[in-house]
Each structure stands twice: as structure tokens, then as C-alpha cells.
Amino acid sequence: MNPGPSKVELNDQTDVGSYFVATYPPFSVWSAEAVDRDARPALASTADGSVPLGVYLHIPFCRKRCHFCYFRVYTDKNAQEVQQYLDVLAREWELYAQQKAVAGRRVDFVYFGGGTPSFLSTQQLQSLAARLSAVASWRDAEEVTFECEPGTLTETKLAAIRNLGVTRLSLGIENFDDRILELNGRAHRSPEIGQAFRYARSLAFPQINIDLIAGMLGETEENWRDCIRKTLALEPDSVTIYQMELPYNTTISKDLLRGTKVFAEPVVNWATKRRWVGEAFEALERAGYHVRSAYTAVRDPSRTKFLYTDRLWQGADMVGLGVASFGHVNGVHMQNADTWESYSAAVGRGDLPLNRAYRPTHDERMIRELVLQLKLGSVRPSYFRNKYGVDLLDRFRDELASLSREGSLQEASNERIALTREGLLRVDVLLPRFFHPEHVGIRYT
Numbered sequence: 001m002n003p004g005p006s007k008v009e010l011n012d013q014t015d016v017g018s019y020f021v022a023t024y025p026p027f028s029v030w031s032a033e034a035v036d037r038d039a040r041p042a043l044a045s046t047a048d049g050s051v052p053l054g055v056y057l058h059i060p061f062c063r064k065r066c067h068f069c070y071f072r073v074y075t076d077k078n079a080q081e082v083q084q085y086l087d088v089l090a091r092e093w094e095l096y097a098q099q100k101a102v103a104g105r106r107v108d109f110v111y112f113g114g115g116t117p118s119f120l121s122t123q124q125l126q127s128l129a130a131r132l133s134a135v136a137s138w139r140d141a142e143e144v145t146f147e148c149e150p151g152t153l154t155e156t157k158l159a160a161i162r163n164l165g166v167t168r169l170s171l172g173i174e175n176f177d178d179r180i181l182e183l184n185g186r187a188h189r190s191p192e193i194g195q196a197f198r199y200a201r202s203l204a205f206p207q208i209n210i211d212l213i214a215g216m217l218g219e220t221e222e223n224w225r226d227c228i229r230k231t232l233a234l235e236p237d238s239v240t241i242y243q244m245e246l247p248y249n250t251t252i253s254k255d256l257l258r259g260t261k262v263f264a265e266p267v268v269n270w271a272t273k274r275r276w277v278g279e280a281f282e283a284l285e286r287a288g289y290h291v292r293s294a295y296t297a298v299r300d301p302s303r304t305k306f307l308y309t310d311r312l313w314q315g316a317d318m319v320g321l322g323v324a325s326f327g328h329v330n331g332v333h334m335q336n337a338d339t340w341e342s343y344s345a346a347v348g349r350g351d352l353p354l355n356r357a358y359r360p361t362h363d364e365r366m367i368r369e370l371v372l373q374l375k376l377g378s379v380r381p382s383y384f385r386n387k388y389g390v391d392l393l394d395r396f397r398d399e400l401a402s403l404s405r406e407g408s409l410q411e412a413s414n415e416r417i418a419l420t421r422e423g424l425l426r427v428d429v430l431l432p433r434f435f436h437p438e439h440v441g442i443r444y445t
Helices: 033-043 079-096 122-135 155-163 178-183 190-202 221-234 251-258 270-286 307-312 340-348 362-376 381-388 397-405 421-425 427-434
Strands: 053-059 109-114 143-148 168-174 207-214 238-243 296-298 317-321 326-329 332-336 354-358 409-412 417-419
Touching (some): 033 326, 033 332, 109 307, 122 155, 143 307, 238 270, 317 332, 397 427, 421 427
Parallel strands (some): 053 109, 053 317
Antiparallel strands (some): 238 296, 326 332
């Protein structure tokens, strides 16, 4: 039982540390020892054919490194080095396709993430796609997502992306104000946003998503309201809004920890960020959108999905390709080597470049699905009863009671467990109360 408040709830300031819950158990308990003990045997075993398979491709190149970025990215690689990386990525997929857990399986969803996938040239994109699909085609995948930075897009490149079979184009706008984009280290500027969006609309992508971040350096009430107005004017198919966090390895975090005060603009507190996201959701709902998760609103729920999260949050397999990339196959979490040199060397030897892994127990898998699906705002107890043999109302009686006392729980019945809107807006700080005690309060990453 763990009904106590989290660190973020006790201190509402935006301090250095991880906020977003991406998986369970926390990454910090994954280990190098588990690679040979758990990950390699899992990959060498036949998988359950009823479990969907996805592929995540990490394209770690950017024009600039954002001051809030905590991903493995590079801004100093020339065209030859970029091509060498893509060759390694393609070779890694060939190695995975030889594993029993992957061989012959249909690819259900694909995600090009980064970094900046749209940093690649049109020729590089076409060549990479040809090599990857020659191993296992994604032409019949239900969803192919491609992340873009507006300033890297031309009409020709967007046409090439569309021809790759991309069904969900995600534009990393983050903010519409040039001053705030500059303060936070973003490479693009506001004129490029409208141009990229118009090009994408003309090419009839099935879904165009735009990303925003609430609480960037320099953000004000007026600016946030302006971002909402400009978002509504674009009429994207979906809008994803994240609340600014400061994991340990961002430029802003290092500045705060060292006390060097390079960044004079503060990051607003969590209460303000929650309120801003709440205001955005309300404005989107008035315009006909529907809130589908703690982060996303969609115009047409019957047509606009996000299968990448839906599948993963129900236990799908996913092969993670690229430096530092994360995956989950045959019941085992795994992550690749997190440096360019170690990743490339392993694939060059014909070895999968795994760095750490973790095999969750049956109960940990249940908790992982519970906390991730709660990000949708509600879960069905019958799903967990049928799949895991657990009665959520009984197992988490104290945790649900604590949510109710705090005004975060709307309903807890045999039909569904649902969060209030306020609970949804702070869902990531609520989730650790469902963790095993040994996983609470430890470093997440």
C-alpha cells in the first residue's frame, strides 16, 4: 500500500527530476546483468502471435539541442556520419528480424522519433525506408507516426514522408512565439509553422498532430492564451500538450543544479502548468474536440487514434532501434547502448546492441498497464480481472480512497475507475502510489 503524496505534490515548484511516467518498473532498476539472463533468451523464444508488434526508430539528429531536451541527440554530425548511423540502424533491424521473437511477425505500428526524423534528407529517408521495409514491410501497418520539426520541412520532403506510408504526422511546434522558441533553444521560428502545416494539409495526411509544451521558459498567461488561439485556427486533427519538466540531464537542469544562472527566466510551478493545460482542453472542447488522455485532444475520436500508445499501454511488443532506444519484447524491457560508439560497435560485430534490461513479474506487468492506462482518464476493472486475475477495487482500496479524498477520483465501480479532470491533469504524480514500495522514491531513470 502506498497512498502517500509524491515529491512533486509536496513541493509544487518545478524542480530538477523526472515527472513523466513512461513505464514501470522505473528505468533505474533495469540492469546490464539482465541482458544475458533475460533479454537474449526472450528474443530467442517464439512470441505470442496474438500480441501486436511495433517498431520504434530513434533518429538522434537535430539542428539544435533544446534546453529542455533529455534525449540522446546529436547536433554535430555531418552527412557522412548520419548515413553511417542509418546503415547501422538498418543492419540492427536485420539482426532483430533473425530473432525467433520477431521473425515473420506482422508490423502493427511504426514510430519515427528523435531527435528529429525530419532532419534527414529526402534521399536518406527513402533509402532507409527501402532497406527497412525489405526486411519486413510496414505497408499494412495500422499506424506509422513521424515526428517533425517545422523548420526542416519542405513540400518535397513532406511528399516523400507521405509516400513512406506515414499516417500520423506530428509537428513539434511547442510554442508559436519566436522569443520563447529562442529562449528554449528551439531551431524553428513561427513563419515555418504555418508553412509546414499548409504543406502537410495539402498532402492529405490522415492525421496531423501538433505538440505544445505548457510552461516553457518565458511563458506568460498572454502567450499561452495566444498559443491556444493559434492552435484552434490551424484545426489540427489532434493536439498533444506536455507540461514542462526538468529531468537531470537537460541544459536547464544543469544550470539550476550548478547555480550558474544562465537562464534568468523561471519555469512556472506545476499548479500553473496544470491550469494552462486545463484551459487549453476546455477551449478545445468548446471547439468540438474530445480529450482522450492526460496529454491529447482529438477532433474525431472515431477516426483519430494514437495506436502507438494504445498498443503499448496494453502490453504490445516493440522493437526499439537506434542508440539508447527502448523496447519491450516477449515480456522483457530492454534498452540499447546509450553512446554512438558502443551502439555502432555492437551492431558492427553482428550483435544486438543491448545495454540494460528487466523482466517484470506478472504483478509488475499488471501495474505497468494500470498506471499507463490511467493516463487515458479511466480503466475497466474487467480488463484487469480477465487478463491478470486481479480485482483492482480490492487490491488498491487504500490508493483509490486516497485519490477520492484528494478530489482526483470521479468513480470507482465494477464498470470503471475514472479520474476527475483535475486528477487527469496531474496523473503522473498520482501514479507512483500504485508502485511496489521498493520502487517509490527512487530515481526514475
